[in-house]
Amino acid sequence: MKADLSCEIAGIRTINPFWLASAPPTDKKYNVERAFQAGWGGVVWKTLGVDPPVVNVTSRYGVHRSNTRQLLGINNIELISDRPLEVNLREIEAVRREWPDRVIIGSIMAPIDEQAWRELAIKVANAGVHGIELNLGCPHGMCERGMGSAVGQVPDLVKQATSWVRQTTALPVFTKLTPNVMDILIPAEAAKAGGAQAVSLINTVNSIISVDLDAMAPTPIVDGRGTHGGYCGEAVKPIALHMVAEIMRAPETRGLETSAIGGITTWRDAAEFIALGASGIQVCTAAMLYGFRIVEDMIDGLGAFMDQKRYRSISDFKGRALPNVASWNDLNMNFDLKAFIHEEKCIGCGRCHIACEDTSHQAIRIEPKTGGGRRFVVVDEECVGCNLCQMVCPVSDCIDMRPVANDLPPMIWPQHPKNPLRS
Amino acid sequence: MSSTNLPRAGDLVPAAQLQERFADLHRPLSAAQSVVEAARCLYCYGAPCVNACPTGIDIPKFIHQIRSGNRDGSARTILSANIMGGTCARACPTEVLCEAVCVVNETEGAPVKIGLLQRHAVDHLLATREDHPFTRLPDSGFRIAVVGAGPAGLSFAHRAACLGHRVTVFYAAEKPGGLNEYGLAAYKMVDEFAQREVEFILGVGNIALESGRRLGANLDLAALRASYDAVFLGVGLGKALPLDIPGTGLPGVRDALAFINDIRRAPDKGAVSVGRHVVVIGGGNTAIDAAIQAKYLGATTVTIAYRRGKEQMSATTWEQEFASRSGVVFQYWSAPTAFVGTDAVRAVRLVVTRLEDGQLVVSKESHTLAADMVLVAIGQTLDEHVLSGLQLSRGKVEVDASYQTTLPGVYAGGDCIRSGEDLTVQAVEDGKQAALCVDAALRRHNRGRS
Numbered sequence: 001m002k003a004d005l006s007c008e009i010a011g012i013r014t015i016n017p018f019w020l021a022s023a024p025p026t027d028k029k030y031n032v033e034r035a036f037q038a039g040w041g042g043v044v045w046k047t048l049g050v051d052p053p054v055v056n057v058t059s060r061y062g063v064h065r066s067n068t069r070q071l072l073g074i075n076n077i078e079l080i081s082d083r084p085l086e087v088n089l090r091e092i093e094a095v096r097r098e099w100p101d102r103v104i105i106g107s108i109m110a111p112i113d114e115q116a117w118r119e120l121a122i123k124v125a126n127a128g129v130h131g132i133e134l135n136l137g138c139p140h141g142m143c144e145r146g147m148g149s150a151v152g153q154v155p156d157l158v159k160q161a162t163s164w165v166r167q168t169t170a171l172p173v174f175t176k177l178t179p180n181v182m183d184i185l186i187p188a189e190a191a192k193a194g195g196a197q198a199v200s201l202i203n204t205v206n207s208i209i210s211v212d213l214d215a216m217a218p219t220p221i222v223d224g225r226g227t228h229g230g231y232c233g234e235a236v237k238p239i240a241l242h243m244v245a246e247i248m249r250a251p252e253t254r255g256l257e258t259s260a261i262g263g264i265t266t267w268r269d270a271a272e273f274i275a276l277g278a279s280g281i282q283v284c285t286a287a288m289l290y291g292f293r294i295v296e297d298m299i300d301g302l303g304a305f306m307d308q309k310r311y312r313s314i315s316d317f318k319g320r321a322l323p324n325v326a327s328w329n330d331l332n333m334n335f336d337l338k339a340f341i342h343e344e345k346c347i348g349c350g351r352c353h354i355a356c357e358d359t360s361h362q363a364i365r366i367e368p369k370t371g372g373g374r375r376f377v378v379v380d381e382e383c384v385g386c387n388l389c390q391m392v393c394p395v396s397d398c399i400d401m402r403p404v405a406n407d408l409p410p411m412i413w414p415q416h417p418k419n420p421l422r423s
Numbered sequence: 424m425s426s427t428n429l430p431r432a433g434d435l436v437p438a439a440q441l442q443e444r445f446a447d448l449h450r451p452l453s454a455a456q457s458v459v460e461a462a463r464c465l466y467c468y469g470a471p472c473v474n475a476c477p478t479g480i481d482i483p484k485f486i487h488q489i490r491s492g493n494r495d496g497s498a499r500t501i502l503s504a505n506i507m508g509g510t511c512a513r514a515c516p517t518e519v520l521c522e523a524v525c526v527v528n529e530t531e532g533a534p535v536k537i538g539l540l541q542r543h544a545v546d547h548l549l550a551t552r553e554d555h556p557f558t559r560l561p562d563s564g565f566r567i568a569v570v571g572a573g574p575a576g577l578s579f580a581h582r583a584a585c586l587g588h589r590v591t592v593f594y595a596a597e598k599p600g601g602l603n604e605y606g607l608a609a610y611k612m613v614d615e616f617a618q619r620e621v622e623f624i625l626g627v628g629n630i631a632l633e634s635g636r637r638l639g640a641n642l643d644l645a646a647l648r649a650s651y652d653a654v655f656l657g658v659g660l661g662k663a664l665p666l667d668i669p670g671t672g673l674p675g676v677r678d679a680l681a682f683i684n685d686i687r688r689a690p691d692k693g694a695v696s697v698g699r700h701v702v703v704i705g706g707g708n709t710a711i712d713a714a715i716q717a718k719y720l721g722a723t724t725v726t727i728a729y730r731r732g733k734e735q736m737s738a739t740t741w742e743q744e745f746a747s748r749s750g751v752v753f754q755y756w757s758a759p760t761a762f763v764g765t766d767a768v769r770a771v772r773l774v775v776t777r778l779e780d781g782q783l784v785v786s787k788e789s790h791t792l793a794a795d796m797v798l799v800a801i802g803q804t805l806d807e808h809v810l811s812g813l814q815l816s817r818g819k820v821e822v823d824a825s826y827q828t829t830l831p832g833v834y835a836g837g838d839c840i841r842s843g844e845d846l847t848v849q850a851v852e853d854g855k856q857a858a859l860c861v862d863a864a865l866r867r868h869n870r871g872r873s
Contacts, residue, residue, distance in 0.1 A: 067488060067490045067491050067492070068458065068459075068461075069458055069459075069462075069463035108851070205838070299748040346469075347469075347470065347529040347530060348526055349465045349467040350467050350468030350469045350470070350528045351465065351466070351467065351468060353468060353469075354468035354469075366469065394465050394530060395530060
């Protein structure tokens with residue numbers, strides 16, 4: 001591997017962009033050291049609060065599966081660290097000493113009380129962390145006590161908490177954002193106004209993960225009842241990609257760095273976030289489901305990808321996809337795609353036909369094949385190039401979406417003759 | 424049993440090994456395995472597997488129902504098209520039917536295990552059901568007689584009962600089920616499955632069984648026509664084709680189906696007699712079932728002698744390979760000319776054959792196989808003299824498009840007519856379709872007796 005995976009976020013150097021997010025995997029020294037042994041570049045220690053520590057319930061996690069039992073996402077109703085602050089701080093100090101090349105970020109959470117935030121920030125800073133992350137995102141339990149997402153959903157409070165910490169310590173400040181808002185730019189702008197160098201996002205999405213139809217209760221069930229919890233894992237990645245892109249491309253948040261979180265499971269997921277401008281990556285669910293070893297291929301695969309594309313460092317492709325993230329109004333209306341079916345690869349399952357016939361544009365006809373069987377024929381006049389047939393086709397490369405060479409110049413909706421508001 | 428002095432399997436094979444050999448041929452899928460297997464199905468639209476199934480089971484739908492956790496619904500999907508879905512899941516040559524055309528063959532090199540998934544769904548319903556999954560229409564007042572309690576007869580009876588008719592099934596054997604009970608290898612139908620399935624089928628109600636009633640002996644077609652609104656014949660091919668060569672009557676020469684039947688009926692397989700050197704004559708799945716079971720029972724050598732080649736065998740490739748793996752030897756292009764022996768069979772004399780312009784030609788070259796047991800599996804034929812009054816053609820009962828024979832009100836289906844292959848699944852389809860035709864005809868003529 002020629003690629004150099006070391007990089008920098010908010011002025012902090014890290015041997016690779018892969019950090020573990022503030023969550024159960026980073027709850028204590030034992031786990032964090034196992035993570036470092038496995039190769040993780042850094043951890044955001046599980047959120048520390050003001051003593052006395054919280055008390056958790058059982059059970060804590062729920063699962064969302066596909067009907068083929070694949071795990072799509074999980075949610076949790078666990079609170080912040082339930083161990084005494086001092087124990088955590090001493091462990092952070094010890095790990096810092098033993099793993100000098102790895103990053104530890106201290107995650108903190110407090111009620112809206114200036115003194116509480118400042119004291120907590122000072123204590124954590126003194127333990128030797130490289131930066132401080134403000135947990136303004138936890139959507140369950142803590143929010144009922146006026147913390148977590150209860151703060152993150154009020155822009156003034158986001159700004160307030162961020163600036164208290166920023167004024168207290170010279171360390172880089174990461175404000176962790178909740179996705180449970182109407183527009184992610186508003187809390188991001190507030191974090192920037194409060195002085196944050198970076199935002200970490202997304203925290204978990206508020207959810208009821210499933211309903212147990214025997215117990216007639218949401219899961220996870222705590223003695224017959226359940227509550228909403230934070231949804232995470234592969235299924236939330238698209239939500240996170242969008243929010244990271246919005247922050248990275250908006251002029252209002254220019255200068256903020258992002259530490260991307262949200263369903264990152266493979267090197268490819270990580271590369272996508274970096275291509276949208278993320279400076280670093282945080283992972284939780286994938287590690288919880290597969291163990292810390294999952295980072296081995298994240299490192300190897302990202303390096304291989306970069307080698308193949310001749311990117312020497314992360315910064316060579318960071319944000320490369322951002323210029324191509326556009327508003328709908330800036331898309332070329334004259335661009336035209338048609339589905340093309342490679343008949344020799346078609347296995348005859350009929351999925352493209354029924355998807356198009358029932359729910360789209362009746363653009364794939366079934367014709368009997370000479371000598372038996374059937375062929376699927378695209379009706380170009382009806383095909384709107386929507387991709388649905390290609391998506392449902394079980395054979396890779398059987399259906400291409402081919403641009404039509406119509407020689408028309410690009411035209412956007414504001415210029416379109418059918419736009420009633422065209423100037 | 425055989426009158427010769429053949430050894431008992433129990434003297435040749437330790438009991439534990441016998442038990443293992445006669446256990447379920449295809450281990451059933453666990454619930455977890457079934458979900459994994461179901462996930463391989465692509466949920467085709469206009470699926471080729473459905474077209475390949477003689478009963479037209481909506482296979483993508485029933486597999487999707489397994490995936491969604493709706494196993495009872497899955498079983499109902501299967502059984503609504505094929506009430507013997509349980510037997511067909513065990514005995515169907517899926518490798519030449521649904522699984523042969525599964526599109527996953529092309530993407531993964533092996534089909535979705537449709538048969539095992541079908542078995543999983545049906546077995547689950549049979550094991551857990553409280554009520555019969557189907558209900559009868561209001562009583563039509565019509566009464567229908569069925570002759571034969573095999574797949575065609577029972578399938579007909581079930582569908583006719585569902586349509587509101589009262590059905591009486593007359594059959595000659597001791598137990599109902601036909602070839603499901605008497606003609607399939609024991610390891611394909613373990614744990615009395617055929618009888619459990621019959622009991623399930625009868626659960627719909629309004630089906631009476633009368634055993635020990637044989638057409639031409641103590642059952643008369645004309646009398647049935649007189650006392651019932653319609654008659655359905657699912658009599659199968661009752662007579663084993665005899666091999667008319669010298670020595671046919673020697674002790675030790677047996678009909679393969681009778682041998683298979685002996686094994687099925689024996690609670691202790693160790694009590695079944697078997698030769699040390701067995702020659703099976705024939706090329707179909709019955710020959711295979713007999714040969715493998717002879718080997719399992721402890722025969723030292725088992726040879727299938729077939730007068731044509733491997734490609735011409737009607738036994739599927741899978742069945743042939745299964746026999747080879749079990750130690751059965753194939754002797755192709757060999758036609759028996761005599762069974763040799765004095766007090767019992769000692770050898771089979773065969774001539775070498777070949778194909779010339781599509782015609783089987785016998786050469787002068789001959790060879791001899793030592794044998795103390797010969798199992799004849801060259802097919803069955805219609806017992807013609809019991810079907811007097813019906814038009815037959817080329818050894819089968821002639822029927823029209825609505826399964827009606829040349830006698831008005833008398834219908835037929837299954838192996839005794841020429842529909843598709845002589846398979847359980849085809850017989851089930853015949854019975855189902857014939858019942859629909861009879862129902863339509865009776866209601867059209869409005870001859871109800873209510």
